[in-house]
Structure formats: structure tokens, C-alpha cells
Amino acid sequence: MTQEFNYWLTTVQVPTPPVQPLPESADVVIIGAGFTGLSAALSLAKRGVKVVVLEAETIGWGASSRNGGMVLTGLKLGVNQLIAKFGRELTRRMYAASLETIDTVERIVKEENIACDFSRTGHLEVACKPAHFDDYSRQVEVIAREFNHHLRVVPRGELHGEIGSDIYYGGMVDEISAGLNPARYVAGLGAAALRAGAQISERTRLQNIQRESRNGTPGFRLNTSRGATWARNVLVGTSGYTGAATPALRKKIIPIGSFIIATEMLPEALGHELSPRNRQIYDSKNYLYYYRLTPDNRMLFGGRAAFFPETGQTIRKSAEILRRGMVEVYPQLRDTKVEYAWGGTLDFCFDIMPHAGQMDGVYFSVGYAGHGVAMATYQGQRMADWIIEGKTDNPFAEIAFPGAPLGLYNGKPWFLPFAGAYYKVLDWIA
Numbered sequence: 547m548t549q550e551f552n553y554w555l556t557t558v559q560v561p562t563p564p565v566q567p568l569p570e571s572a573d574v575v576i577i578g579a580g581f582t583g584l585s586a587a588l589s590l591a592k593r594g595v596k597v598v599v600l601e602a603e604t605i606g607w608g609a610s611s612r613n614g615g616m617v618l619t620g621l622k623l624g625v626n627q628l629i630a631k632f633g634r635e636l637t638r639r640m641y642a643a644s645l646e647t648i649d650t651v652e653r654i655v656k657e658e659n660i661a662c663d664f665s666r667t668g669h670l671e672v673a674c675k676p677a678h679f680d681d682y683s684r685q686v687e688v689i690a691r692e693f694n695h696h697l698r699v700v701p702r703g704e705l706h707g708e709i710g711s712d713i714y715y716g717g718m719v720d721e722i723s724a725g726l727n728p729a730r731y732v733a734g735l736g737a738a739a740l741r742a743g744a745q746i747s748e749r750t751r752l753q754n755i756q757r758e759s760r761n762g763t764p765g766f767r768l769n770t771s772r773g774a775t776w777a778r779n780v781l782v783g784t785s786g787y788t789g790a791a792t793p794a795l796r797k798k799i800i801p802i803g804s805f806i807i808a809t810e811m812l813p814e815a816l817g818h819e820l821s822p823r824n825r826q827i828y829d830s831k832n833y834l835y836y837y838r839l840t841p842d843n844r845m846l847f848g849g850r851a852a853f854f855p856e857t858g859q860t861i862r863k864s865a866e867i868l869r870r871g872m873v874e875v876y877p878q879l880r881d882t883k884v885e886y887a888w889g890g891t892l893d894f895c896f897d898i899m900p901h902a903g904q905m906d907g908v909y910f911s912v913g914y915a916g917h918g919v920a921m922a923t924y925q926g927q928r929m930a931d932w933i934i935e936g937k938t939d940n941p942f943a944e945i946a947f948p949g950a951p952l953g954l955y956n957g958k959p960w961f962l963p964f965a966g967a968y969y970k971v972l973d974w975i976a
Contacts, residue, residue, distance in 0.1 A: 550861050552612055553808040553844070553886035554729035560605050561737045563746040568775040571760065572598045572745075574933055575768055575777035577752055577792070580610035581918060582783030582911050584735040585654070585926025586933075591742035593934060598777070599744060600770060602751040606732030608787045609918060612890030614806060614836050614848050615731075616826040617651050617724040618669055619644050619695075622898045622915040624681075625688050631897075632945060634692065639941040641693045647920035648722055650927060655726070660734030662726045663841040669723035670700075670825040672714040678830040679716035686718065695722075709827060710819040711875050725826050725838055728919060735923075747772065752791040755780060755908060766908070779933050781909040783926065786891035788912065788957075794905050796957035798949050799912055800894045805864035806848035807872070808840065808886040809879065817843040820876055835871050836916075845879060847872040861889045892916055896950060902929060902943045909933060911942075 574590055576583040579601035590597045601607070621628065621644055628637040648666075655664045673679035679702070686697045700708055700717040708717055740746060751771040758767040758776065765778045782792050786801040812820070821827065821839050828836035837847040847868055865887035873880050895901055895913035900921055902911040909932065911925040925942070932938040 548807070548865060548884050548887050550887055552729070552888040553840070553846070554611055554615070554727055557727060558730045558733050560611075560729070560733040561740065563605070563736075563740055563748060566745060566747070568747060568750070568770065568773050569596075569598060569745065571776040572596045573777065574598075574779045574781060575600060575766070575775060577780065577782045578608070578784040578787070579605045579736060579746055579748070580608050580783060580785065581732060581735065581922035582785065582926045582929070583781070584732065584739050585923045586781055586783065586930045587739040587744040587746070587926075588654070588658075588735060588742055589927050589930035590933065591739060591744040593930075595934065597744045598775060599739070599746045600750045600752055600768070601746060601748050602787075602789075604748045605736040605746060606729060609785060609804075609890040609892055610732040610922075611729040612806070612888060613728050613804070613919060614826070614838060614846060615726050615728040615919065616669065616828075616836065616838065617648055617664070617726055617920045618826065618917050619648060619720050619722050619920075620917075621900070622917065625685055625692070629688075629692070636941055636944065638693060641689070641695070643924065643941055644917075644921070645695060645722060647924035648724055650924045651724070651726070651731075651920055654735070654738075654923065655731070658734060658738040660731060660738070662728075662730035662734055664724055664726040664731075665824075666722065666724045667824045667826060668719055668721040670708050670717050670719050670823075670827045672705075672709065672711075672717045672827060672829050674714065674830050676715050682716065682718040708823060708825065709821060710878065713875060714829070719825070723826055725824075726919070727841065731919070752789075754791050757907065779909065781911070781929055781933065783911055783922070783929075785893040785912050785914065785918065785922070788893065790957070792908070792910075793957065795910055795912065798895060798901070798947060799957070800896070801891045802850060802894055803860055803864075803889050804848060804850055804892050804916070805861060805868060805887070805889040806846060807865050807868045807884045808847075809845045810883045810885050812839075812843050812845060812882070814843060816878065817845075820845060820878065835868075835875065837872070837875070844885070845872065845876070845882070861887055864889060892918070896948045899945060900925065900942045901945070901947045902940050903947065
């Protein structure tokens with residue numbers, strides 16, 4: 547019997563912060579207790595800043611506990627696209643940041659002693675078409691030359707050393723990437739932020755933000771479902787769950803559903819056959835699948851099966867699509883039971899890039915496009931630095947943040963079925 551439930555949450559007790567009234571004022575108020583918000587809160591509180599995190603649900607409730615637990619290098623766009631769009635120098639800084647994101651997660655896990663099965667198992671991208679494989683060697687060459695980072699191309703004949711599937715045309719390995727248990731990780735981040743002195747206010751939904759000076763100090767009044775508070779600075783880290791309280795930001799973000807199934811525990815020999823090196827694996831399609839073994843040897847298999855955010859109906863439909871996809875990749879799992887199915891909502895921007903900065907004086911960091919475990923953690927730290935030091939060295943704050951063409955978007959993604967169909971057609975013809 548498949549449970550419509552997040553497997554990761556069966557492995558952890560997420561901390562419940564004490565229920566306290568909102569303080570009259572704080573130095574910084576953070577919206578969202580996911581990777582971005584908790585990473586920033588931890589960094590700020592450790593430096594003696596009075597910080598309050600407002601969370602509409604509970605710690606890690608959104609995509610932070612619902613993802614595949616892949617801590618990946620690189621960005622969603624390929625390096626040649628990035629160079630063509632942003633130039634060599636800025637792309638170098640972005641790529642260097644993407645490598646630093648993995649070190650940032652590893653450092654926090656060690657410093658805060660977070661038991662989340664963090665392991666540098668590397669990632670494997672597999673080619674669904676011969677043309678995709680041909681592109682790998684070009685990418686590897688550019689990445690080595692421009693960024694001094696070395697990936698490895700795996701020809702089709704050698705792919706069995708990496709994956710127990712015959713359907714791909716080759717692969718590309720990056721040994722730097724890692725895997726972890728995201729629910730344990732976000733729970734650990736929450737516990738660490740609380741220990742450092744941050745206040746986390748759960749079930750506190752932001753209603754609006756208004757500019758308001760106090761005693762000559764500019765700042766913001768935040769009206770919430772549990773009363774109001776005032777802060778000198780505000781950071782929004784709500785990603786795919788960005789709502790009506792921050793309308794200008796909401797218009798720049800497309801919330802996209804991502805869905806995952808997890809099988810029963812597999813025999814050790816079968817797990818080893820499916821993924822001999824225990825990589826984080828994803829394919830080369832736009833409408834991609836991503837998959838890995840969990841620490842207790844289940845196959846976790848995810849993808850954009852239904853583009854709309856998660857509901858009971860989209861989860862059930864997606865579980866069927868993902869099961870078919872899993873058996874296509876791994877016929878060995880045809881008779882394997884699927885025990886869990888769940889969904890989460892990712893945030894894509896219109897240029898498929900991460901973005902950070904200030905909008906109407908409010909700090910934000912969003913747009914992780916499926917690379918959120920690493921990038922959101924890193925950006926939380928960078929945003930904390932920016933707030934304290936008043937300056938930033940953040941390449942993702944230096945790029946234009948586009949909205950919808952012709953302004954035909956108010957934050958409700960009516961076009962997702964068309965976008966989904968478009969990417970399916972692209973995958974078919976590419």
C-alpha cells in the first residue's frame with residue numbers, strides 16, 4: 547500500500563520551537579523556516595543579531611523536507627549557455643559559488659553536528675539521446691578550462707560501472723556533489739538556529755509588510771496572523787511557497803510541483819546493481835527524472851510528473867507516472883512495492899537562475915530550480931553577511947531579475963500545462 551506521505555519525515559523528529567509572543571521589534575525578521583531562512587538565522591544569531599523567523603507552517607514544512615536530498619554542483623543552465631548569457635567573468639564567479647555551496651553544507655553539518663547522512667557520493671548525469679552525450683565532452687572541456695573543475699565523461703560501454711540500466715547513451719560524473727537526508731538536515735538547521743538564539747515562530751502567516759520608521763530608524767512593520775512586529779531588515783526566503791504578502795516577488799517566481807516515490811527497502815545486492823557507486827543520478831531531459839538510493843537502501847525516484855503544485859490528486863497521478871518511469875529505467879524493479887509518494891513545490895524564475903537582492907528595501911533569495919539544498923544554504927549565509935556588512939559579493943545579486951513577458955503573470959501559474967507540454971515536445975524532438 548503506497549502511503550501519500552513523505553518518507554524522509556519517518557526518519558526524524560523535527561524540533562518544535564517554544565510558542566512565544568512575537569517581540570515588539572527585532573534586528574532582522576526572516577520569512578520562511580526552510581534552508582534559506584534557517585541558514586541565514588543561524589549565521590545572524592551566532593553573531594549576536596536579534597532575529598525572528600516567521601513560518602506559516604512548521605520548520606522545514608515546504609520543499610526543504612520534501613526534496614531528493616541531492617547536494618549538487620553546477621546550475622540548471624549549462625556552462626555554454628551561461629557564458630553566452632552572462633560572459634566569462636560572471637559565469638566563473640557563479641560556478642565557483644556553486645562549488646562552494648557543497649562546502650558550505652558540509653561545514654554546517656560538521657560544526658552543528660547534524661546527523662543527516664551527508665556523504666560526498668558524487669552525481670551522475672545520464673544522456674537520454676546521443677546528442678546529449680556528445681555535448682558532455684564539450685561541457686567537460688569548458689568546465690576544466692574556464693573553472694579548473696574536473697568532471698569525467700563515462701562512455702556507454704562503461705556505464706554499467708555507474709548504473710544498472712541499459713537505456714542511456716553515456717554519462718558525466720562530478721565527484722564533488724553529495725547526498726543527505728533533507729528532513730534531518732533542515733531539522734538540524736532549525737535546532738542549531740534555536741540554540742544560537744534565533745526565535746522561530748511557527749504557524750505565523752505573514753499578511754503584509756509596510757515601511758515604518760521607529761525613532762528615526764527606517765524599517766518595516768510586519769503584520770501576521772499572530773500580531774505585528776517591527777524590524778530594521780527583512781529577508782524573504784519562501785521560494786516556491788512565496789505568497790500574496792510579497793506580491794512583487796511572487797510575480798517573478800513560477801511554483802512547479804516536483805514529485806517523488808520511494809520503494810520498499812531493497813536487498814543489498816539489488817541496490818548495488820542499480821547504483822554501484824551510490825551516486826545522485828539525474829537524466830538529461832528538460833522533463834527530467836532524478837533518483838538515488840536512500841541510506842536504508844530504498845530507491846527514491848522523482849520528477850516533474852505533474853507540473854502543478856502538490857495535492858492529493860497530483861500526488862496519486864504522479865506516483866503512477868513515476869512508477870512507470872522507474873520501471874523503464876530499472877526493469878529489475880517491476881515487482882518492487884512503492885511504499886511512499888509525496889510532492890513539494892520548487893521555485894523557478896523566468897530565466898531558470900537563482901536570484902538574490904533587495905526589492906522595495908526587502909532582502910530576498912529565491913529561484914533554486916531544483917538545486918536548493920546546496921544553493922539555499924549558501925545564499926542564507928551570503929544574505930546574512932550582506933545584512934550585517936551592508937555589502938555583498940554575490941554574483942546572483944548582479945544579474946537582471948526578469949519577470950514574465952508582457953507582464954502576463956500575477957503569481958498564479960495558469961500557463962503550467964502549456965509549459966509542461968512544451969518541454970515534453972522539446973524532449974521528443976531534441
